[in-house]
Amino acid sequence: MTLAHSDNVTTEATLEVAVTVNGRAVRASVTERTSLADLLRDDLGLTGTHVGCEQGVCGACTVFVNQTSTRACLFLAVQADGTDVVTIEGLSTPDALTEVQQAIVNACGIQCGFCTSGFVVTLTELTVSGRIAELSDDEIRRELDGNLCRCTGYVGLFDAARALRDRARATERNTR
Amino acid sequence: MKPAPFRYARPDSLGEALDLLARHDDAKVIAGGQSLLPLMNLRLATPELLIDIGRLDDLVGVVIDDDTVRIGAMTRHAQLELDPAVSDAQPLLSAAAAQIGHRAIRNHGTIGGSLAHADAAAELPAVIHATRAAVEVTSVRGRRTIAGDELSRGHFTTSLDSDELITSVAVPRLGGRAWGFATVAPRPSDFAVAGAIAIAGETGKLIEVTLFASTARPTTFELATDTTDAGGRSDAEIERRMNDSISQLDIDPARQRLTQVVAKRAVTQALTQPSLQEAP
Numbered sequence: 009m010t011l012a013h014s015d016n017v018t019t020e021a022t023l024e025v026a027v028t029v030n031g032r033a034v035r036a037s038v039t040e041r042t043s044l045a046d047l048l049r050d051d052l053g054l055t056g057t058h059v060g061c062e063q064g065v066c067g068a069c070t071v072f073v074n075q076t077s078t079r080a081c082l083f084l085a086v087q088a089d090g091t092d093v094v095t096i097e098g099l100s101t102p103d104a105l106t107e108v109q110q111a112i113v114n115a116c117g118i119q120c121g122f123c124t125s126g127f128v129v130t131l132t133e134l135t136v137s138g139r140i141a142e143l144s145d146d147e148i149r150r151e152l153d154g155n156l157c158r159c160t161g162y163v164g165l166f167d168a169a170r171a172l173r174d175r176a177r178a179t180e181r182n183t184r
Numbered sequence: 185m186k187p188a189p190f191r192y193a194r195p196d197s198l199g200e201a202l203d204l205l206a207r208h209d210d211a212k213v214i215a216g217g218q219s220l221l222p223l224m225n226l227r228l229a230t231p232e233l234l235i236d237i238g239r240l241d242d243l244v245g246v247v248i249d250d251d252t253v254r255i256g257a258m259t260r261h262a263q264l265e266l267d268p269a270v271s272d273a274q275p276l277l278s279a280a281a282a283q284i285g286h287r288a289i290r291n292h293g294t295i296g297g298s299l300a301h302a303d304a305a306a307e308l309p310a311v312i313h314a315t316r317a318a319v320e321v322t323s324v325r326g327r328r329t330i331a332g333d334e335l336s337r338g339h340f341t342t343s344l345d346s347d348e349l350i351t352s353v354a355v356p357r358l359g360g361r362a363w364g365f366a367t368v369a370p371r372p373s374d375f376a377v378a379g380a381i382a383i384a385g386e387t388g389k390l391i392e393v394t395l396f397a398s399t400a401r402p403t404t405f406e407l408a409t410d411t412t413d414a415g416g417r418s419d420a421e422i423e424r425r426m427n428d429s430i431s432q433l434d435i436d437p438a439r440q441r442l443t444q445v446v447a448k449r450a451v452t453q454a455l456t457q458p459s460l461q462e463a464p
Contacts, residue, residue, distance in 0.1 A: 020189050040192040040234070062185040063222045065373075070288055077288045082221040086192055087238060130287060153373045154286025 025089040029054070030098030038085040045069045045080035047088070048095055056096035056125045060156070067155035070126040071095045077133045096125035099132060108132050111171050117164030123157040127165055130155050131172060140169070141176035148173065187224035194236040198322070198351070201237050206324045206347045208233045213349060215258060215297035218289045243296070243351060248273045252354045257296025261308075265290060276315070276363045276381065277355055280307040283365075286373050296350040304339040305375040305397040307367070313402035314381040314394035317355040323348045336401040362388060364453030366446040367397065378442040382407075382450040384457075391454055393426065393447055398439035405429045407451065423448060 020039040027034050029052060036051050043062075048054045048071070060066035062081045069080040072094040100106045105113065108131045118124050134140040134151060143151060148169045157165060195201040205211055212231035214220055215238065223229040237243065243258035246267065253274045255264070264270050264281035271278035284290055284298075284307055298308040299319060312319065317332035321344060332353075335342050344350070364382035369375060376397040383392045389410050396402045407429065411421040427444050435443050 021191070023192070040190055041187045062225045064218060064285070064289055067286065067288070076291045078292060079218070079288050081225070082217055082289075082292070084192070084217070084221075086194070087217070087236060133287070150372055151287055153371060154288055 023086055025085055027085075027088045027090070028092045030094055036085070040084070040086060042085040043081050044071070044073070044078075044083040044085055044088045044093070047085040048080060048093070054095050054097050058122050058125060060122070065154070065156070066123075067126040067130065068123055070129045070155065072129060072133070077129055096128055099128065106132065107175075108135060108168075108172060111168040112165065115164040115167035115171060117160055117166075117168045119159035123155055123159075127152070127155045127157070131169060134169075135172050135176060138176065140173045141180055143173055145170065185225050187221070188227055188230040190224075190231055191233045192236065193233060194239060196239065198237075198240055198242065198349075201235055201240065202322065202324050202347070202349060204233070204235050205349060208235075209346070211235055213237055213297075213300070215294040215300075216260065216292040217297075218285065218293040219297060219301045219303065237349070246270055250357070252356055253277065254352055254354045255295055256352050257299075257350045258294050259296075261285075261290040261293045261295070261298075262287075264295070274355055274357055276358065276365055276383070277308075277311055279365050280311045280381075283307050283367060283372065283376075295353055299335060299353065300342060300344060300350055302336050302338075302340055302342045302401075303375070304336075304400055305377075305379070307376070307379070307396075309336050310379060310381055310394055310396035310402045312353060312355065313396075314383055314392065314404060315356050315358075317353050319350060320352045320354070321348045322351050327351075333402075333404065338400045341401075358383065361386065362454040362457035364450035364455075364457075366449035366453065368442050368446050378439050378446045380443070380446040380450040382447075382454040384454045388455065391451055393429075393451060395430070395433065395435070395443060395447065398435050398443045399433065403433055405433070409455065422451070426451060 022037050025036055025038055036047055038047055045057060045059050048057050057071055057080055058068040059081055060068035064079045064082045070077055071080045073091050108128050112118055193204055210231055211233040214234045214236050243256045245256045247254040261281045261284045264278055295308055298306055302309055312332040319330040319335050321328055321330055330343060337343055362384040367376035367379040369377055379397040381394040391407045392404055393407050394402050394404045407426050409422055411418040426447055430443055
């Protein structure tokens, strides 16, 4: 399918995309260069996803696309057509924090909050997949190296990850 | 930090993709987008047309037989890293994929994209070069195979014609040969400043060392590990020979020492792998 567009590349086309966002079917008009981050924040008002570097290194924009952690700044809105997107807003409500969010709070792993949604998505992927139980401390560090934090010095975030890992291991032992 | 305007097409079939590629001079294929979109966001790349091959499911998948691991071009790095069948069949490939960027990058980046992008610091082009993997490419003019050690021509430069698309890569299995893989980078997720792959021959007497990151393209040299008449080994002599070979190659002088360090690490890994130590 070739999406209709103008031949003049300096005039941007308006393209229609259909995306499921946090369980809701959404239709939006975007341009070719609208990123998924732009769509979520500017068009849908879901500003929990943050834009830091637009290079893929800081991780503040990390969301789930088809249950897979994804840099929303390195994913075009047109690429998201037909996909299932989950953002921080879709992972929980303020009344009921997830296990991952609670672990970060318990370990004092949050200050300004800019990096937090990205860390939550990354840690949620690790816990939901069960992979976190297998990780050594160094492997945890490696799994988190795609999320940068400028406030906390990482200690609280690392402690939260280890608590999640230790709890996952305890659960595995108890269910054997 | 927003890209320059471009047109976008998402072909439903490989044929349609190849046709678009043939008809448009200033088109770029977008696969995972994890290398291309950062460049476009910085406006270091300003293609007029993006051809999105992300829905071409025929290009996804890994097929393992006794001799090779055949990987579709749209296969994501995360699969090469995490699939136990791949790490059992080709541990060097799996170890290299695990070094690429971050989790979210590996979830979307593809082997086809990495090879076509040909960043001198990239891990997979170096593995494909070191193992002499067979790279299948296709265009409206037909199909051909590019030998893995003839694909990278330099930083961001390959021997692909502008209308060609990588469709799959057949990576030879190691057949029990020992291997090593080492990089030096400020952090694990950063681009390698120097990298080395070592693949031992059947008896371990000859090791092929492939350097990357500190070279414009992956570069292979042979290292003989026999240092005494009795067929034994002196580590200092091996290191001297290796550094001698390195000094004759075109390497960024600022990275000469780091290149020696990674080469030594990779060779040491290969020499100390259990399979080699058990050989008579």
